[in-house]
Every structure is written in C-alpha cells, then in structure tokens.
Amino acid sequence: MTFKRRPTKLVPVPSRALVPERDVNRSPILECINLGVTVGGLKAVENFNLTIGRTEIAGLIGPNGAGKTTVFNLLTKVYQPTSGTILLDGQDTHSMTTMQVNRAGIARTFQNIRLFGNLSVADNVKVAMNNSMHYGMLSSILRLPGFRREERAAHRRALRLLSIFDMQGMADVKAGSLPYGAQRRLEIVRALATNPSLLLLDEPAAGMNPSETVELMENIRKIHDMFQIAIVLIEHDMNLVMNICEGICVLNFGHIIAKGTPEDIQSDPAVIEAYLGKQREAR
Numbered sequence: 001m002t003f004k005r006r007p008t009k010l011v012p013v014p015s016r017a018l019v020p021e022r023d024v025n026r027s028p029i030l031e032c033i034n035l036g037v038t039v040g041g042l043k044a045v046e047n048f049n050l051t052i053g054r055t056e057i058a059g060l061i062g063p064n065g066a067g068k069t070t071v072f073n074l075l076t077k078v079y080q081p082t083s084g085t086i087l088l089d090g091q092d093t094h095s096m097t098t099m100q101v102n103r104a105g106i107a108r109t110f111q112n113i114r115l116f117g118n119l120s121v122a123d124n125v126k127v128a129m130n131n132s133m134h135y136g137m138l139s140s141i142l143r144l145p146g147f148r149r150e151e152r153a154a155h156r157r158a159l160r161l162l163s164i165f166d167m168q169g170m171a172d173v174k175a176g177s178l179p180y181g182a183q184r185r186l187e188i189v190r191a192l193a194t195n196p197s198l199l200l201l202d203e204p205a206a207g208m209n210p211s212e213t214v215e216l217m218e219n220i221r222k223i224h225d226m227f228q229i230a231i232v233l234i235e236h237d238m239n240l241v242m243n244i245c246e247g248i249c250v251l252n253f254g255h256i257i258a259k260g261t262p263e264d265i266q267s268d269p270a271v272i273e274a275y276l277g278k279q280r281e282a283r
C-alpha cells in the first residue's frame with residue numbers, strides 16, 4: 001500500500017551550531033552550507049545548513065524518507081552534492097573521495113550491518129585500521145619483521161577498542177556468528193578503528209531490545225567521553241535521541257524544519273505536525 005505524502009509548510013531555518021561550542025576559540029568540526037542533492041530526479045536534500053561542534057553529540061531525525069541517510073551519504077561522498085559546500089575541520093571536501101574523507105576524519109556505520117561475516121571479530125577491526133598501516137605488499141607476503149611488528153600492534157589496538165564494549169573475549173569468533181546486538185557494536189568499533197573526529201551512526205539502535213538500547217546509550221556516552229569526538233546519530237528511538245543528544249536537527253521532505261535542544265524540538269509545532277501527519281497518513 002502506498003501512502004500519500006501531504007506537503008508540510010517549510011519554514012527556512014537559519015544556520016547555527018546546534019550547541020554553542022564549549023571552547024569558543026575552536027572552530028566547528030563540520031559545516032554544511034546550503035547543501036543539496038538530486039537523486040533520481042528527486043531533490044532528496046535541499047538547503048541543508050548545519051554546524052557541528054568538535055565534541056557535540058547531535059541527532060538527525062525525521063519521518064521515513066525525510067533525507068537523513070542521504071545527508072550521511074553526502075558527508076561521506078557516497079553522493080556528490082549537487083549544490084553547497086561541506087567543510088570538515090575547515091577543509092572543503094568537494095574533491096575528496098569516500099576514502100579520503102574517512103582519512104580526513106569522518107567514519108560511519110550503516111543502517112544495514114556491513115561486516116565481513118567469515119572473518120574473525122579482531123580481523124574485522126584490523127581491516128578497518130588498514131588505512132593507517134605502513135607496511136608494503138612485499139613485507140606482508142614475506143611476513144618481514146616490520147609487518148609482524150605492525151600486525152601485533154594492530155591486534156593489541158583491536159583488543160583495546162573491543163574492550164570498550166567488553167568484546168575482547170570474542171576476538172577470535174567469526175563476526176557472522178555474533179548475536180545481532182554484538183554485530184551492531186562491532187560496526188561501531190570498526191568505525192572507531194579509523195580514528196575519526198566525527199562519527200556518524202545510522203540507526204544504531206535499530207533491532208535492539210530495550211535493555212540493549214540502554215546499554216548502547218551508555219556506550220555512546222563512553223565513546224564520546226573517551227575520544228572527545230563529535231557524534232551525529234540518525235535514530236527513530238526518540239527516547240535514545242532525547243536522552244543523549246545535546247542538539248537535534250529535524251528533516252522533513254529533504255528540508256530542515258527545526259533545530260535546537262531536545263526540549264525545543266519536543267515542543268516545536270512543525271516537528272509535531274511532521275510526525276503526527278505521518279501517523280494520520282498511516283491510519
């Protein structure tokens with residue numbers, strides 16, 4: 001069955017940091033300026049303006065099809081913007097590839113889990129670290145001392161990262177045989193292994209039960225405090241979003257309809273209408 005989408009009155013929302021920077025001398029980690037993209041003839045995202053502070057936890061929410069994942073695809077250069085600019089730590093990412101953006105500091109997880117199911121948990125993490133390894137192909141084929149040294153250091157680091165989620169004991173288990181919640185946690189560890197300054201989490205709580213979601217919330221806070229990085233999460237679990245995010249940006253039909261603190265967002269008439277409208281359509 002298809003539901004008709006009712007147009008919502010869109011009010012332009014000015015660009016400003018979701019949360020004032022704690023250290024006013026530090027520039028934001030991310031600035032999106034008038035960002036837009038047309039996908040398959042549809043303006044999936046338009047006039048997207050957002051600034052994320054260096055240690056901010058922000059939420060990107062909105063009804064299904066609002067354009068949230070498209071924003072992540074723009075930030076990670078899966079899609080090239082049709083208009084606008086992305087500044088990552090002040091640097092224009094226009095000419096960068098997905099891998100270069102990752103090296104420059106953006107890591108992400110996906111709505112659908114993307115792990116190497118036949119590799120061990122530790123190897124999944126080490127593959128993600130490969131960007132920062134220095135040994136050459138010959139060194140790895142011949143297993144020269146330089147390769148072995150780096151390999152041991154990578155393994156130790158993988159175990160340290162896994163221990164954030166208390167998963168170091170699973171290092172040798174095949175990733176594909178982990179329970180669902182553990183696979184989602186492993187995805188986050190893999191993203192952290194690339195040393196990001198901005199971590200993008202696409203529906204991290206999807207498919208988790210309530211106790212796993214509470215644990216996830218604590219772990220996101222832990223990561224934030226340990227690494228002092230910015231985190232943007234797309235999430236439909238409003239309890240998680242409202243509890244963890246300092247600032248929230250709401251998308252509907254590819255446009256920002258509201259930005260602000262969780263308190264601002266919960267009482268914003270445009271946001272209430274966007275969500276209630278969806279419920280009415282579904283009846």
Ligand SMILES: Nc1ncnc2c1ncn2[C@@H]1O[C@H](COP(=O)(O)OP(=O)(O)OP(=O)(O)O)[C@@H](O)[C@H]1O
Pocket residue numbers: 039040042044062063064065066067068069070071
């Ligand atoms: N590759 C694509 N081809 C065609 N349309 C696309 C493509 N990517 C995104 N879209 C369209 O862009 C719009 C936004 O999609 P997007 O996946 O970003 O929404 P979303 O807010 O992440 O939704 P959900 O919460 O359901 O994941 C949708 O109408 C979608 O169909």
